[in-house]
Amino acid sequence: MAFHQAVHDLLREVSQQAILPHYQALLAHQIEAKAADDVVTVADHLAEALLEHGLAKIMPGLPVVGEERSHTDPAVLERLKGDCWIVDPLDGTNNFAAGKPPFGILLAMASAGEAHTGWIYNPLSDRICVAHRGKGAFVDGEKVHARPSGAEPPIAAISLIFLEQSRREAIREHIAPHYALVDIPRCAAEQYPRLALGVNDVSIFERTLAWDHAAGVLWLNEAGGKAARPDGSAYRVDEWQRPGLIGAASPQLWDQLAERLAALPA
Numbered sequence: 630m631a632f633h634q635a636v637h638d639l640l641r642e643v644s645q646q647a648i649l650p651h652y653q654a655l656l657a658h659q660i661e662a663k664a665a666d667d668v669v670t671v672a673d674h675l676a677e678a679l680l681e682h683g684l685a686k687i688m689p690g691l692p693v694v695g696e697e698r699s700h701t702d703p704a705v706l707e708r709l710k711g712d713c714w715i716v717d718p719l720d721g722t723n724n725f726a727a728g729k730p731p732f733g734i735l736l737a738m739a740s741a742g743e744a745h746t747g748w749i750y751n752p753l754s755d756r757i758c759v760a761h762r763g764k765g766a767f768v769d770g771e772k773v774h775a776r777p778s779g780a781e782p783p784i785a786a787i788s789l790i791f792l793e794q795s796r797r798e799a800i801r802e803h804i805a806p807h808y809a810l811v812d813i814p815r816c817a818a819e820q821y822p823r824l825a826l827g828v829n830d831v832s833i834f835e836r837t838l839a840w841d842h843a844a845g846v847l848w849l850n851e852a853g854g855k856a857a858r859p860d861g862s863a864y865r866v867d868e869w870q871r872p873g874l875i876g877a878a879s880p881q882l883w884d885q886l887a888e889r890l891a892a893l894p895a
Contacts, residue, residue, distance in 0.1 A: 632687070636748060637757050639683040640734050644752035647675040648719060652752075653728040660726050663700065666790065668726050673697055676718035676734070684714050691738075696840045709839055709867040712740045717840035721816030733818025737843035742867035747844030749818050758822055758848050766825065766852035775825040775854035777878040783830035785886075786813045786820060792835050799893045800833070807889065821845030824876050825852040831886045834874040839866040842874060849876055855883040859890050 651659070651672040659671040677695045684693055692708040695716040699705045709715070714736065719725060721732035730753055737747040749758035760766045766773050778784050785808035789797045811829065814820055823829040825848070834842065846856040846864045856876040857863060864874060875890070877883035 633759060635687050636736070637750075639680065639687065640736065640748065640750040640757065641755065643676050643679045643683070643718070643734065644750070647679050648672050648725075648732075648734075648752050652725065655726060655728075666723075668722055669697065669700075670719070670722060670726055672725065673719045673722055677716060680716050680718055680734075680736070684716075688714070688738075694839065696838075699840075706869065709739065709869065710742060713738070715739055715744070715839050715843045715866060717818075720818040720841065721814070723815055731814050731816045731819035733816060735818050735840060735844045737839075737847065737866070739839075739843060739866045742865045743863075744843040744847045744866055747847040749821060749844050749848060751818065756822075758844075760844070760848035760851040762847065762851070764851070766848050768822070768826075773825060773852055775849065775852040775878050776827045777830050777882060778827050780809060780830070782808050783882060784809050784811055784828070786811050786823070786829045786832045788813045788815075788832075788834060790835070796893075803893055804833075804886075804889050807885075817841045817845050821849050821856075821876065824856075824878050825849055825854050827878070830878050830882050832876045833886070833890075834876070835872050837864065837869065837871060837874045839869050842866075845876070846874070854878050855880045857883070859887055861887065 661669050663669040674697055677697045681693050693714045694705055694708045717735035720735050725732040734750040737744045745762040747760050758768050843866045849856045854877055859873045859875055875886055
């Protein structure tokens with residue numbers, strides 16, 4: 630309990646010191662292009678530095694794999710094969726830079742390529758989602774069980790941003806008609822809670838970087854939903870270059886979407 634409280638305190642402290650003071654207050658030179666359709670801000674860098682410092686106090690000697698440090702030094706990604714922290718200091722940066730929600734902090738602990746503990750933190754509401762492998766999923770200390778929205782057709786948040794054009798068109802033609810499509814939040818720290826809390830039913834992710842998905846996959850699975858590769862294999866944090874991931878509010882919803890994806894024209 631003390632360990633989880635220390636982590637929550639750190640997430641809140643980083644939010645208050647590095648993230649919220651810059652929200653809707655960024656200057657032009659504090660936002661930089663990172664890649665096509667992606668930015669990084671001074672808040673990302675500061676938050677990651679504070680998290681690294683704080684995590685070293687909580688668990689001395691445990692390596693950290695941070696999104697921004699990995700971007701400048703890809704060799705850091707080798708740490709994902711062993712025991713490590715995995716940090717996305719500011720998930721949803723594009724939203725944050727535009728002065729709008731959602732955004733959050735994603736944090737996970739992993740061993741031998743598998744996440745075993747995860748946190749999803751919302752700085753604006755102070756909501757904390759926590760999961761530990763085999764012990765369930767929690768929101769603000771209360772155990773939760775994933776529930777579908779109950780909508781018919783099911784609600785799908787599908788990101789087409791990183792798909793090749795042919796794949797994008799195939800999904801629009803063969804997958805979209807079976808669902809009520811909604812905009813993606815461009816923030817995994819928001820998308821995973823939506824899948825368990827009755828807001829969205831299914832989601833497809835193309836990019837599967839560890840800092841975006843380690844905590845969310847674990848949390849959704851522990852809540853009784855399902856997140857896995859389209860072929861049904863488990864998500865591993867050390868397979869960050871492997872594309873494709875499905876998240877769903879229930880195993881049944883997952884199976885339906887996986888079958889439809891498998892039937893897409895090659």
